[in-house]
Amino acid sequence: MNEMESILVVNNLQTSFGTEAGEVRAVDGVSFTVPKGKTIGIVGESGSGKSITSLSILRLLASNGKTKGGEVLFKGKDLLKLSEKAMREIRGNQISMIFQEPMTSLNPVYTVGQQISETIKIHKKLGNKEAMSQSVEMLKLVGIPSPEKRVKQYPHELSGGMRQRVMIAMALACDPEILIADEPTTALDVTIQAQILELIKDLQNRLGMSVIMITHDLGVVAETCDYVAVMYAGQVVEYSDVRTLFKNPKHPYTLGLLNSLPRHDVDQEKLIPIKGMVPSPHEMPVGCRFAPRCPVATELCHKKQPDLLSTGGDNSEQIRCWMYSEEWDGESEVTLYGEKRTVKG
Amino acid sequence: MSTVQTEKNPSTMKKSNPRSEAFKTFMKRLLKNKAAVVGGIVILFIILVGIFGPFLVKTDPNAQNILNKLQPPSKEHWFGTDNFGRDIFSRIVNGTKLTLTVGFLSVFIGGIIGVVLGIVSGYYGGAIDTITMRLMDILLAFPGILLALAIVSVLGGSLVNVIIAVGIFSVPAFARIVRGSTLQVKKLEYIDAVRALGASDIRIIFKHILPNIMSPIIVQATMRIATAILTASGLAFLGLGAQPPDPEWGAMLSDGRTYMHNAGHMVLIPGMMIVVVVLAFNIFGDGLRDALDPKMKQ
Amino acid sequence: MTKYIIRRLLQTIPVLLGVSILVFSLMFLIPGDPAQVMAGEGASEQTVENLREKLGLNDPAYVQYGRFLGNALQGDLGNSVRSGRPVMDEIQARFWITVEVAVYATILAVFIGLIAGIISAVRHYTLTDVSIMIIALFGLSMPNFWLGLLLIQWFALGNLPFGWDLPEILKMRPSGWGDSWRQIILPVITLGTGGAAIIARMTRSSMLEVIGQDYIRTARAKGVSERIVIYRHALKNALIPVVTVIGLEFGGFLGGAVLTETIFAINGMGRLTIDAIRQRDFPVVQGTVLVISLLFVIVNLLVDISYKFLNKRIDLN
Numbered sequence: 001m002n003e004m005e006s007i008l009v010v011n012n013l014q015t016s017f018g019t020e021a022g023e024v025r026a027v028d029g030v031s032f033t034v035p036k037g038k039t040i041g042i043v044g045e046s047g048s049g050k051s052i053t054s055l056s057i058l059r060l061l062a063s064n065g066k067t068k069g070g071e072v073l074f075k076g077k078d079l080l081k082l083s084e085k086a087m088r089e090i091r092g093n094q095i096s097m098i099f100q101e102p103m104t105s106l107n108p109v110y111t112v113g114q115q116i117s118e119t120i121k122i123h124k125k126l127g128n129k130e131a132m133s134q135s136v137e138m139l140k141l142v143g144i145p146s147p148e149k150r151v152k153q154y155p156h157e158l159s160g161g162m163r164q165r166v167m168i169a170m171a172l173a174c175d176p177e178i179l180i181a182d183e184p185t186t187a188l189d190v191t192i193q194a195q196i197l198e199l200i201k202d203l204q205n206r207l208g209m210s211v212i213m214i215t216h217d218l219g220v221v222a223e224t225c226d227y228v229a230v231m232y233a234g235q236v237v238e239y240s241d242v243r244t245l246f247k248n249p250k251h252p253y254t255l256g257l258l259n260s261l262p263r264h265d266v267d268q269e270k271l272i273p274i275k276g277m278v279p280s281p282h283e284m285p286v287g288c289r290f291a292p293r294c295p296v297a298t299e300l301c302h303k304k305q306p307d308l309l310s311t312g313g314d315n316s317e318q319i320r321c322w323m324y325s326e327e328w329d330g331e332s333e334v335t336l337y338g339e340k341r342t343v344k345g
Numbered sequence: 346m347s348t349v350q351t352e353k354n355p356s357t358m359k360k361s362n363p364r365s366e367a368f369k370t371f372m373k374r375l376l377k378n379k380a381a382v383v384g385g386i387v388i389l390f391i392i393l394v395g396i397f398g399p400f401l402v403k404t405d406p407n408a409q410n411i412l413n414k415l416q417p418p419s420k421e422h423w424f425g426t427d428n429f430g431r432d433i434f435s436r437i438v439n440g441t442k443l444t445l446t447v448g449f450l451s452v453f454i455g456g457i458i459g460v461v462l463g464i465v466s467g468y469y470g471g472a473i474d475t476i477t478m479r480l481m482d483i484l485l486a487f488p489g490i491l492l493a494l495a496i497v498s499v500l501g502g503s504l505v506n507v508i509i510a511v512g513i514f515s516v517p518a519f520a521r522i523v524r525g526s527t528l529q530v531k532k533l534e535y536i537d538a539v540r541a542l543g544a545s546d547i548r549i550i551f552k553h554i555l556p557n558i559m560s561p562i563i564v565q566a567t568m569r570i571a572t573a574i575l576t577a578s579g580l581a582f583l584g585l586g587a588q589p590p591d592p593e594w595g596a597m598l599s600d601g602r603t604y605m606h607n608a609g610h611m612v613l614i615p616g617m618m619i620v621v622v623v624l625a626f627n628i629f630g631d632g633l634r635d636a637l638d639p640k641m642k643q
Numbered sequence: 644m645t646k647y648i649i650r651r652l653l654q655t656i657p658v659l660l661g662v663s664i665l666v667f668s669l670m671f672l673i674p675g676d677p678a679q680v681m682a683g684e685g686a687s688e689q690t691v692e693n694l695r696e697k698l699g700l701n702d703p704a705y706v707q708y709g710r711f712l713g714n715a716l717q718g719d720l721g722n723s724v725r726s727g728r729p730v731m732d733e734i735q736a737r738f739w740i741t742v743e744v745a746v747y748a749t750i751l752a753v754f755i756g757l758i759a760g761i762i763s764a765v766r767h768y769t770l771t772d773v774s775i776m777i778i779a780l781f782g783l784s785m786p787n788f789w790l791g792l793l794l795i796q797w798f799a800l801g802n803l804p805f806g807w808d809l810p811e812i813l814k815m816r817p818s819g820w821g822d823s824w825r826q827i828i829l830p831v832i833t834l835g836t837g838g839a840a841i842i843a844r845m846t847r848s849s850m851l852e853v854i855g856q857d858y859i860r861t862a863r864a865k866g867v868s869e870r871i872v873i874y875r876h877a878l879k880n881a882l883i884p885v886v887t888v889i890g891l892e893f894g895g896f897l898g899g900a901v902l903t904e905t906i907f908a909i910n911g912m913g914r915l916t917i918d919a920i921r922q923r924d925f926p927v928v929q930g931t932v933l934v935i936s937l938l939f940v941i942v943n944l945l946v947d948i949s950y951k952f953l954n955k956r957i958d959l960n
Contacts, residue, residue, distance in 0.1 A: 020374070060863055062855075084869075092865035099864075104857040109879045119865045170865065483661030487932065488939040489898025495932050498920040499672040575786055579902055582788050583917060598789060605796050612796065616789030624784040631780075 007177055007210050008034040008057070008095075013070035015049070015056045024281040026052045028234040029070070031308065032227075034178065039204065039211040041225035041242070043218060043257075047278045049234040050214050054180045057212075058097055059087055074178075093123040096171035100183035102163035106155035112139070113151030116170045123174045138169035142199060161192035165199065172203060179204075182214045197224055218261055222246060230254050233279055233289040236308060239318040250311070250319050252294045252336055259337040272337050288322065295337070296323070298330040374636035381632020387625035395445045398438035406439040407431060407590045415608040425610045427600065433611070436592035437618055443593050444622060447508055447577040447586075448570040454512035455573075456566050459519020464550055464558075466520065467527030478524070481517040490579050502585040504593075510580070511573045522565050526558035560637040567630035571623045578619050594619050647951055655944055659937065666933045667711045670925055671704070681724050681923050694724065698926070720930035725922050730930035733915060738934070740820055741911035744903065745896035747831045752838030752892055757885070759839070760846025764881075765873055767851060775843065782840030787899060791833035791906040798829060818908035830907045834899050838892035845888050849881040856880075883953045890946030894939040 015027035027049040034040050042050045055061050057072050057079065072079040074095065079087065091097075099105045107115060116138055117131035126134070132151065139147035142165040155163055164184060171179055181200060185193035201224055204211055213224055221228055221242065228245045230238040230253065238251040249255045256274040276293040279285055288306050291297040300322050308320045322328050323343040333342050375381055410430035418425045424433035466477040484492060496510035530536065531554070539553055578595030580586040587593035594615040601611030670677050678695035679686070698721075699707055714721065720730035763775040796802050799817035801809040816826045853859065854877050862876045900913030908914070912931050919927035 020377075058864060060860060088866045088868060090866070091863070092867075097864040099857060099861065101857050105861045107858040107862065107876055107880070118867065122866055167861070170861075479657050479661065482658045483665060486658055486662045486936045486940050487665075487898070488894035488935065489896075490901060491898040491932060491935060494898075494901060494916070494920075495666075495669055495928070496672070498928055499669045499925070501674065571784065575784075578786055579788060582786070582902065583905065585920070595786070598786075598792070602792060605792060606800055606802065609796055609802060612789070612792050616786060616793070619786050619789065620781070620784050623786075624780060627780055627784050 005036045006033045007036045007075060008212075009071075009073040010034075010053070010057065011071045011073065013053060013056055013072065014068040015052050015061065016066055016068050017062075018064045018066075021282055025068075025284075026065070026234055026281060027056060029308075030229075030231070030234070030236050031070075032229045032236060032239055034210050034212060035227070036177075036210055037204075037208050038226040039201075039213055039224055040227040040229065041213045041215060041221040042229050042231060043215055043221050044231035045216060045278055047233075047281075048231040050216075050231050051182055053231070054097070054182050054212060054214050057180065058091055058095060060091075060097070089123070092119050092171070092176070093174045094176050095178045095180065096174070096176040097180040097182065098164070098167045098171050098184050100186050102160050102167055102187065105167055106163055108155055111152055111154055112158070112166050116151070116166070116173055119170055119173045134173065135169070138173050139166070141172070141203070142166075142169045144169070160188055161195065164188060164192075164196050168196075168199065168203070172207065172209075175207065176209060178210045178212065180212045180214070183216070184213075185220065186215075186217070200224065218257060230257070233284065234281070235289060235320060236318070237290065237320045239308075241316065244317060250317075250324065251290075251321050252296060252323075253290045255336050255339070256293075288320075296330060296334045298322070298328075300327060300329045371636050375632055378632040378635060380628050381636070384625045384628030384630075384632060387621065388629055391441060391622055391625065392445065394438060395441040398441055402435050402438045404432045404435040406436040406592045415604055415611075417608070417610055424614045425608070427597070427611055428604055428608070433597070433614055436597060437594070437614065440592035440594050440597065440615075441618075443504065443587060443591060444574055444578070444619075447504065447511065448574040448622075448626075451508045451511035451573045451577070452515055452566055452569045454508065455515025455569070456519050456562070458512070459516040460523050460562060462516070463520040463523025464527050464554060467524040468531060468546070468550060468554065474524075477520065481520050484513070484517045490576055493576055493580060494583070494585065497580055497585045502580075502588060504587045504591070507577050507580055507586045511576050514576060515569050515573060518569060519562070519565060522561050523558060526561050527554055530554050530557045564630055564634045564637060567626055567633055571626035571630065574619065574623055574626070644952065648948055651944060651947060651951075655940060658940060662936050662940070663712055663715065663933065664708065666929050666936070667708050669929055669932075670700075673925070677925065681925060683923070698724075715933065720933065721926040723919075723924055723927050725919075725924045725927075730927050733927060734912060734930055734934055737911045737915050740909060741897065741900045741904070741913060741935075742938070744820065744830055744834060744900060744909065744911060745893055747827065748835035748838065748896045749889065749893045751831055751835035752842055752896075753889055755835075755839040756842025757846055757882075759843040760885075761850060761873075761878065763843065763847040764850030764854070767847075772847075776847070779840040779843045782836045783844070785836065787833050787837055788902045788906055790836060791829070791903060794829045794833060795906070820907070820909040820911070830903050830909060833906070834896050834903045837899075838895060841892060842885060842888055846881065846885050849884050850877060853877045853881040883950065886950050886953060887946055890943050893942050897935050897939055 010033070011031050013027055013030045014025065017024045017026055030049070030053050032040065032042070042053060044050045052061070052065070055065070056067050059067070059079065061067070067080055070080070074090070079090065082090070106112070110118075113132055113135045116135035117128070120126055120131040120134050121128070124131075124134075135151050136147045139150055144150050144162060144165055150158070150162075155166070158166065168184075179200070184200065185196050188196060197220065200211065203209075211224070213220065215221060225242045227241050228239070229236045230245070230251065232253050238245070238249070238254050240250075245254065246258070249258055253274070256272075259272045260274060274293055275295075279289060279292065285291055285302070287300075287302040287304055288294070288297065291301040294301065304322075306320050306322045306325065308318050309325060311317045311319055311324055323330070323334070328343065330343075333340060335341075408431060410426070412430065413426055414428055414430040416422055416426040416430075422432050422434060424437060427433055427436070462477050462481070466474040487495065493507075493510040493514045496513060497506050500506040500509065536549065536553060539549055544552070577586060578593075578598070581593045581595030582599045584596075584599065587596055589596065597615040598612055598619075601608065601615070604611050673680055676691070678691045678698065678700055682691045682694050695701060699710060702710075711721075718731055720734070722729055723733060726733070759775050759779065763772045766772050794815075795817045797804070798809065798813055798815040801814065803809055814825070815829050816823070817829075819826050820830065821827070854873075859872060859876055862872050867876070900909075900911055901916055902913070903909070904911045904913035905917055912935060916928060916931040916935075919925070919931065
């Protein structure tokens with residue numbers, strides 16, 4: 001990855017929320033890199049902090065959320081340090097975002113055309129007419145039939161899949177360099193899901209943008225991503241390119257995730273769920289956050305938090321697990337979800 | 346918003362009784378709301394004054410002293426005297442009971458009727474529901490104080506009639522809210538499960554529906570007491586409530602009108618008392634609602 | 644939409660019938676003999692009998708109701724027991740005054756309530772928000788007759804607290820309606836304050852709810868400025884539920900007229916009602932209550948229809 005140009009670098013990002021029960025650190029030291037023109041997946045269960053990470057990048061957190069540290073370098077500029085006005089010029093223009101709920105993400109009292117052209121008017125400083133005709137072009141681009149008619153319609157007149165297409169049209173109206181897609185297909189029917197993913201991929205190839213794909217679905221990752229960051233309890237636990245991740249997953253959590261899914265590429269005797277539940281943000285374990293659920297956790301794991309370590313020469317693979325460090329105090333051969341593997345030690 | 350909520354959802358599984366657990370979090374939230382705590386304390390204080398005040402304040406609320414009439418507040422008469430030279434402080438203290446009785450009793454009556462109508466309507470649906478809700482529409486067609494006024498005007502002005510009138514006036518609000526909540530609870534799967542186990546309608550209503558819709562009922566009752574006190578004092582002000590010489594606050598205010606230019610305290614003080622009590626119930630009701638229904642608050 | 648309007652109109656009919664039955668039966672709720680009560684305790688048996696005959700109280704109840712409804716539909720609400728004049732004439736002379744007061748109060752309540760509610764929502768959890776909400780709570784908790792008396796005391800009688808002097812420009816008239824703005828302001832404030840408080844609270848919570856919606860986040864993600872997020876994306880959505888409250892408040896003001904008109908000696912329907920109650924002139928009481936309720940039902944009907952119209956786009960299902 002060193003040889004590739006990166007467009008966005010997230011470094012040690014920390015995001016907290018003020019709640020009734022006190023401050024909650026939802027994102028704790030997340031780092032990853034988005035290479036230009038590629039797709040990076042951020043995958044994790046709900047509560048892992050993946051959506052908060054994406055909202056932190058664009059500084060769209062709810063009023064009780066706040067980034068407490070780290071940096072988000074977009075072409076070398078730290079987004080966290082920009083003024084609100086400068087940030088607005090980036091949102092929807094250079095970095096766009098689409099959301100999980102197409103049903104509620106469009107404003108019900110404005111037409112589709114009004115909503116798409118608003119973005120164009122703000123960032124391209126165009127008049128009403130030009131913005132509207134560009135909106136029609138955008139609808140055409142995302143494959144909506146009879147776009148001249150559709151621009152005049154209100155969101156409630158469109159189906160869920162159509163609305164997500166409208167969201168994509170709106171997000172891409174200003175030719176952004178990065179598209180953040182936060183679970184873009186979760187709320188849609190299975191057949192529509194594939195169409196939307198296909199559309200995103202197709203547009204990415206045509207427009208040459210980078211995509212950050214937030215998802216809990218490893219199937220989506222396999223289909224769309226070049227790189228993957230696996231998140232657990234507010235931290236990245238494993239980062240690698242997508243082939244390595246599926247062929248040779250290293251972190252016990254990643255392994256667990258893969259094993260709890262039916263797969264076609266390897267023989268599985270049976271599906272093995274990960275035991276236990278994601279820890280509550282109020283009661284984070286002191287050691288490795290996955291230790292309470294990890295089948296091979298040792299005393300070290302429960303006591304001390306592992307760092308995100310590079311395995312291999314460059315940064316292309318990173319892992320947060322004691323098993324792969326010099327300090328590992330367990331067996332040198334462990335059995336994980338029915339799979340034997342040799343680790344450092 | 347939805348993502349944020351799922352992200353911070355602390356899905357801890359406590360093994361204790363869910364209902365007492367819910368009550369604990371409710372109390373915690375309520376006590377955290379300073380305004381609600383103040384409102385609650387004021388209500389408690391007013392109730393204590395209503396019960397014990399008359400024994401502690403020795404001055405007869407109806408003792409006249411024409412030579413000492415229309416006196417402004419002083420050391421002997423904290424709230425001054427009225428046009429008959431009666432001690433306003435003593436009248437206020439003795440009138441507290443009247444105000445609270447009207448507020449609580451009328452809401453109690455209206456609440457019971459409204460809750461029964463609402464549950465029956467929501468639970469059984471069909472024709473019963475349609476008829477009951479049309480009846481409620483009819484009662485709601487009389488705006489504001491007008492319904493209570495019409496009832497009292499024919500029954501005649503007295504404290505009991507005011508309680509009846511304000512009680513009837515409170516019925517539709519309860520019936521509508523309870524019906525809505527009942528419909529929601531009825532949809533829950535466990536109600537079907539209980540019915541499948543052979544529970545009778547009465548049992549389902551009392552054991553399973555009523556406990557689940559208590560929160561909106563309690564919030565509504567608190568708010569309704571505020572409205573009831575305002576309405577009753579309005580009726581008394583019009584001379585249709587408690588009859589002289591009863592120290593009803595609205596009636597005292599009405600008496601003060603004539604002397605407004607030279608004894609403003611006769612109007613100011615009873616009015617302020619009404620504001621304090623009504624405000625306390627409203628604030629407490631707001632706090633209850635926020636604590637019981639956290640999604641209303643951010 | 645047309646279907647909805649027709650259905651809503653049809654629903655109104657049983658309500659109006661119910662209202663008429665209820666108003667009619669007021670006569671039967673009177674403890675004792677209504678003719679005796681109306682005629683007064685000292686009246687001779689002959690007088691009472693004449694009155695009973697005149698009001699048709701000897702007929703069976705359903706005959707009486709049929710006559711009551713039939714006459715009412717033709718605009719005849721009977722005659723006043725006291726003045727002998729048709730109730731309809733008495734009401735006609737006063738109807739517009741009450742409506743005028745209520746309309747002015749509604750305008751005031753909507754104007755103040757909306758502005759205060761929006762400011763509160765935009766600056767939620769700041770000192771401004773807290774202050775506005777405290778004032779609103781007071782407005783909600785104040786008996787309006789008390790507020791009216793205080794306003795008269797201060798701005799008409801000139802007895803401001805702390806011995807302050809009342810500037811000439813603020814001097815108002817304590818009674819009557821219509822001749823000058825000095826007569827209009829105090830009753831309108833008296834009547835409108837509670838409504839303004841309710842609308843402010845409603846607007847605030849509606850705004851806050853809308854600000855938490857997904858489409859507001861979408862607007863922000865587009866790079867829209869915070870001002871436009873609030874005033875273009877949030878406000879339009881937030882105002883829709885507030886419309887229903889405005890209708891209810893207008894109705895409340897019609898009912899509240901009973902107190903306001905008494906305090907400010909305004910010769911409207913409210914005062915007519917109270918005077919009739921005091922004189923035990925029940926045909927007049929029935930007439931005013933019926934007319935005010937009818938007006939309220941019509942206003943609510945219009946509000947419901949406009950709400951449905953505004954909400955058409957939002958109805959997701």
